[in-house]
Every structure is written in structure tokens, then in C-alpha cells.
Amino acid sequence: MNTTPEALISEAQRILLICHVNPDGDAIGSLLGMGWALRKMGKQCVLACSDPVPPTYHYLPGSETVTSEPQGSFDLVITLDASDLRRVGPVYTSLDLSGVPIINIDHHITNVGFGTVNLVDPQATSTAEVVLALLRRLGVELDQTIATCLLNGIVTDTRGFSTPNTTRRAMEAAITLMDAGAPLAKVTDQVFNRRPLAEVRLWAEALRTVRLEGPIIWAEITPAMRLACGFTDSGDAGLANFLITANEADIAVVFNQQADGKIDVGMRAVPGVDVSAVALEFGGGGHPQAAGFSINGSLPEVRERVIAALKQAWLEQNDSS
């Protein structure tokens, strides 16, 4: 079948838009931006995600309309930022969508091309950029609402235009969205500069445990700390990303003990050092500069094993280079 997104959208009346589970700022921004654009074209839209919209993105117009339980029938599905249909989770499988065409909009090189039409551009730094290109093809005039949602996607995935893959195209897309009224400073502030006081308190507790062992800086988070600070999230609150900024460290590790006793180990490395092999060794995964795994054991025992493995890896990498 040789159809186009223009044709599928033109024929559709009621469209289901879905992004991936555990949505990030590009998933949510692309979902909302595409939704607003389709409504502008006179389409009925339902925006869905298997998980709730994170509070960080509640400022985006329409974020309150995203549902985990879409109702009714649809004549078109559009997926956003999902490399695989399984990545959208139960929200898709809970409906009878057999025979309903899918437009698959994404930028991940790992996208398996599950759509009736696949708009997958691995050169794009964000799915929001792919949506922007589609809106041009559809002749939708940008407005502040659409532009703000899409800029949220670009700012998230380029970490404020600071990732190595930030292209001139991403910058140009941002300019286009700013011209349409998207407030760059506000978007950046919302995406990166807002945190609950409990998180500040957790930093205070966890930073007290910081140690430097050779090239490795590490810190611990315990359930007791989370409790004392009123920190309800199970994540590391961005601590590993902060620790790797220390000039003296090539590797940063956060040992984040969970309520069930498991320890989430998050690792970061400076460019030129690779922590992904150690993550694999412990049954986890990730990228050279950011990897992790989950493991059973006491904090001191896990720490000793992991730091020994990281020291070994660091030595081997510095020998061969």
C-alpha cells in the first residue's frame, strides 16, 4: 500500500494519538503539538499514554486531556516517539484497533517501522522536529500553543541545545517555533529548573556521602534519606548527572537503595570512558556515558564489587588508549 500521511489524515474523522510509556518531554510535547494541529484541521482527537504525564510537563496546554483509558472507535492511530508498538503499552492493546491504519512518527534509529506509514527520521534530534516537518507538509499554520509543545520536545531531547547531536536543523526548528510565539526561556526553565524542595533536601543528605576513589566519585541514597526528606520518587533526583561534573572524576556512581532492598546503580562517564560494559556485566545496559543496573545485596558489598569492576574497566581503557 502506497499511501501518504496527508491522505490518511485527510480521510480520518476521529484520531487516536499515543506516545510511549514513561513519557519524556519529547513524547508529551510531540503528542500535544500534533493533537493541537489536528484539531486546527477540524479533526476529533484523543490523546493517550499508558502512564501519567509527569508534573514537569503539566504546564503544557492540553496536558490535562491526556488519558490512559481512551474510549470509542478510531479510524486512524498516530504514534509518537515510540520505536516499537509494544513501547506504547496497554493503551493500544486494550482497544480493538485491528485494521486501523497507523502513522508512526519517530526519530529513533531503532524504530522497527510498524506503521502503515512510517515517518522515522534518525537525523532528527527529537520527534518534535519530525512533527514540525509533517505540519509543514499538511499546511498547518503554527501558533503559540502548537509551537510551545514542540519546542518542549526539542529542548528536552537536546538537553537545552547541549547534546553532541544538536544539529543546525534542531536550532533552526527552534527558531521557527520561537517565531510562532514559543517562549524558549520559559520552556527551558520548566524542563530543567523546577524541582520540589524535597529533592533539594535529598541532595543535601546524599551529597554528605560523596567520596572520591581514584577516578570514581560516588554517593548513596537510602530509603531512610528519602523518608526524612519527604522525597516520594524512586529515582536519583539527577544526582549522577551532577556528580560527573566534578573535574576530578572520570566516572560517577549513585547507589540508590530502594524500599524493597534492591539497589539501583546509576553510572556516568566523561567522554572517552565507557561504563556500559560494566552495566552489562551486572545484567543492565545503557550507553558509554550513561548506564545502569539493579542488584540485590547490602550497600557496602555492592559498592565494593561495583567500584572494583569500574576501576578495572577504567584501567583497561586507559592502558589501551
Add this chain to the structure above:
Amino acid sequence: MNTTPEALISEAQRILLICHVNPDGDAIGSLLGMGWALRKMGKQCVLACSDPVPPTYHYLPGSETVTSEPQGSFDLVITLDASDLRRVGPVYTSLDLSGVPIINIDHHITNVGFGTVNLVDPQATSTAEVVLALLRRLGVELDQTIATCLLNGIVTDTRGFSTPNTTRRAMEAAITLMDAGAPLAKVTDQVFNRRPLAEVRLWAEALRTVRLEGPIIWAEITPAMRLACGFTDSGDAGLANFLITANEADIAVVFNQQADGKIDVGMRAVPGVDVSAVALEFGGGGHPQAAGFSINGSLPEVRERVIAALKQAWLEQNDSS
């Protein structure tokens, strides 16, 4: 006299370039970028600053050539990022430069126009952008060295394209510099994501003092903390900027006690709240969102007075709005 920068530069053989005291990333980036461009034009250049180049900018090519004691005679002076000739400090007054023409390159609206030629553009987010426009006029071809220095200026003054005054022009200038080979990710990483371990340790100490009083979050830094952490700088290590990211706070204050007993008070406010009047009240100054002053007294006493004044200001501002 109706001369042009092109004419002045064309006639000059040995040029003194100076930026302002306590140089930031735009001052240093513009100084170095302009210097490399003039050398490419066959000019002899001496780059000067009354204060040392901060370690953050040592990665920039040529940063080691910046001197606080320029020698010899010059037939042209170019100032960069200095709104007033006094802002360049003793490095200018120590030389006999009477009668030597000055090209004044800046972007501050407060620039007093002290140059023989004044290239002052308050619409520019950084002096680096003004330099870039001048290099176009001069026909200098950008290369990676020049471009990296200038991008350092733009990234610094826009805080990585996140300040409210980040214009499409700043973004376009960044694209031009990226096209010439400037590594945006590396520049951003160097400017914002590198800190000594001593600073991480100081955060750990200072964050333990964090308190929230109504809309005000505050923390203290003492000489004893600096000593314990091996933190040699007298600044607040970016702590006020971090504290204002707490959702619960409208105002953040860091009470930073110096070795001589004086207390540097740094204040931040969310958009819509203004702390500059309180700074003025205590003999300091600044902007609505970032202001400060220095004061004698004990920490508890100063804290009480300042927090009372801030609470009062906050109440008045929230009444009238």
C-alpha cells in the same frame, strides 16, 4: 571625526585588545575571538585583562596568552564587553594611550560611548554577536578557533539559550559558528558542567543549612565550611541559582560569610517577584531576578533583617498584583 572600524583596523599595526575586570565567558570569548581574527588579517595583537582568565575558560585557544601587563606601544585599542573605560581597570591606565583611537565593542545598554568608534548593540545578547557582525564587515573568514571563542560568549550570556532575551539572532549566530566548526556540546559542557570536587563538597555542607520560611528558601556558607571543603573561591558556587529552582520558593537567598566577617547576600527571585529594591535598601544592587549586597553583622542577625525585608517586599508585591 567620522571614521569606521574598518579604517582604524586597516591602518593599525599593533593592536591592544582589552576586556573588563572579573571577566566572564563573553568578555574572554570576545577578546580571544577578535584577537584570532585580527591575527588572521596580519595584525600584531596583545590581549589584556586586569584579572586572570577564570579556569572555566582555560580550554579556549589562546587563553594562556592573555596578559595583565601589556608591554610596548599600540596604535589602536579595542575594548570588548566593557560599558565604561573604567571597567577595564588598571590595564588601560598603566599605559600611555593618550591619542590612541579606541574601538568600543559592547552590547550593554549602559555603555557610555567612550570610543573613537562605538560598536554598541543593546539588541545583541552578547558582545560576541557584535564581534561576529564586525568580522562579516571586515571579510574575515571564520574558522574553528574564532568560532569556538565567540560561541563561548553567546553560550555564557544566554546561559545556554535559556535567558528571556535569547533572540532568534543569537540562535542564528550560534548556527553560523557551529557551521564554522564550533563544538556546541563541548562549549556548553565547559561553561556550565565543570566544577572542582571542593565545590560539590561545599554544596553538601551548605545544603544542610537549607530552610524554607514562607516563600523564601535560604542557606548559609561559612568560612569554616569553605576551609573544610578546600573551597578557595569566595563566591556562592552557584548555590543561589540552584535554590531558586525549588518549586516551593519565590525567593532564594544565600548568606555567604567571608573570611573578614562580612556577609555577601545573594538573592534570586522567580519571574514576577523583584528583589532588587531590597538589595538597594541594603546598599547593593542588581536586577529584579538577581540582586545582592554586602553587609557587616552576625549571620543570625543579618538573616533575620534580610528575611524580614524580603517577606515585606514579597507581601507588598503580592498585594498589588
